[in-house]
Each structure stands twice: as structure tokens, then as C-alpha cells.
Amino acid sequence: MKITLKFYTTLKDYLPEGTKDNAAEIEVEDGASVQSVVERQGVPTNMIHMTLVNGAYVTPGDFASHTLKDGDTLAMWPPLAGG
């Protein structure tokens, strides 16, 4: 199945190579969890601040149990501290 990744700010580095801007469509196995996508992209979990699946907030504790569906958009933000 295909999902869309949207990674912001410093997390853009974890999108597939050659990605333009901050969004990429990737192929993952059916029923993949948020956790498996995080691991597949090599995103350190302490770099993830906010996670939304189709616009709904997912807590870090639910990464392993939250399974994705074909066409889902997984958006992630790093913590920001600049002022």
C-alpha cells in the first residue's frame, strides 16, 4: 500500500533521497504501524515531537499499535526551541 510522509523542519532529512520539498509517497507493507515506518525511515524517536495521521494526533505510546491504511498521510514535526 502507499502512504504519504510529510516531515517538517529538520525531519526532512529522513525522507527518501531525492524528495523535493517535504512530502513523499512511499510503498509500505499492508497494515504497517507508525512505529515500523519511523524505524524504516531511521527517524530517532527523540527527534519526533508531534505526529498526525490524516490530521489526528497520535501519542508516542500509540506508535506501535496505530496501523496505517492505504492512502494515509503521516506527518511529523521535530521539537522546536528557537526564539
Add this chain to the structure above:
Amino acid sequence: MAFNEEQIRRYARHIILPEVGAKGQEKLANARVLVVGAGGLGSPSLLYLTAAGVGTIGVIDDDVVDLSNLQRQVVHPTSRIGVPKVESAALTLAEVNPNVRVIRHHARLDAENALMLFKDYDLIADGSDNFPTRFLVNDACYFAQKPLVTAAILRFDGQLATFRAYEEGNHPCYRCIFREPPPPGSVPNCAEGGVFGAVAGVMGTIQATEVVKELLGIGQSLDGHMLIYDGLEGSFRKIAITRDRACPLCGENPTIHGIEASSEAACAG
């Protein structure tokens, strides 16, 4: 307090708003707000809070104005390079609105001074530039029972939220969404990662809007929400966030019982 004619004319566009009125303007005149950081976010935030007539505004920052600040820190003019930021900000703010009392704290916020300082204010606005300070401000606001309006920026992105985690019910804190500071060096600061100047203006101005709303008790609070700005896309998202029952600060079995612990955790991070 009774407003004089100059003050009535100064605040006329506020007073005419049904949501503010003379009563609301009086509330602002009696309010005390502490702004943490007189930088990119603090600059617009301080300017609008001062123009709005917030009676007492504290500002804490241990830094001096640097040439590289001026691209976004609009409270500081070129002539004040080398001057402590709190001094520079106070001089500008006195010009904007002499009715406002600006209290300068030329110091770094730490576990020693945070609670003492916070107890003198009604609300804290965090525009600091590092994770340990942000965690410290969150924890100190929780223990001092002060509302917190926090904003952060990097590159073209901004985040903003209001926290009143000391209240009963679904009122999350900063740690509910982000437990511990990330390891030093893992997330760039503005000096390392860059920041688009006007993004500081966008987020600092929304921060001032939310602070004044909290003081007046009008509209929908951003308590329980995170507002995310994507400057490159030109879009905002408002996301509902919830209290994490496992939060080490405000959860069911907290492990952080005081500000010293939070400071250690911040430093260990």
C-alpha cells in the same frame, strides 16, 4: 483605576470592541506578564503587549544585542548593539507606551530564580531559545500555577500552545507531548539552523494575541491545542492535544515533584 483622556484615546480601538471594553482595558492595565527572552519572539510579543496597555511587563534575558539578532529581533535598533537586551527592549517599550511599567531582569532563568520570579506575575510568555529553559518554564509554571503561552520557531516553522496543566481535567503540559529535552546538538538552534525573520513576527504576534486573550478571558483558549505554522506552505494547523496520563509532571504518577528535579533533567538532557 480611572483612565485619563490620553489613555482613553490611546486605547479607543480596544475599548470600542465589545470583547474588551473599558472593563477589559482596565484588566489589562492591572495585569502582570513575564516575557522569557527578548529575542525573535519576545520582540513582537513585548511590542504588542506594551502597545495594548498591559500594566506591568517583566522581561528576562541575560544576553546583549548582537548584529546577527537585528534581522528579526525588531525591538532592538542598530544603535543598541552591545547593550543588554532587557535594557534595549525597555528603552523601545518606553517610547511605545509610557503608561506601561517594564521590569528588567538581566539574568538567566534558572531553577534558583524561576519560582520566585513567576509568583510576581499573572501569566508567563515563553520565547526562549533553548530546550532546558523551555522545560524549566513549563515545570515552574505548573508548580507556581501560572498560565503559560509558549511559542517556538526554527527555519520556516512555528509552534505555539497555551498550558494550564495545574487545573483539573484535560489540561496537558509541554511534557505531555514531549517528555525530555532532546540530546544537546540533536536539534539545531536558530544560529545553527537559521530562521526566516518574519516567522518570528508571525509567531510572536500570535503569542501576544493569546496572552491578551488569556488575560481578558475571551475567545477560545489554545489550552489543549498546538498551533503549527508552516511558513513555506503558508498554512496553519490547530491540533487538539491531550493530557498524557503517564506524564512525569502532570500525569497520574508524577516523578517530577519540584523545580530542582526538572532542572537536573533538563541539564542531563
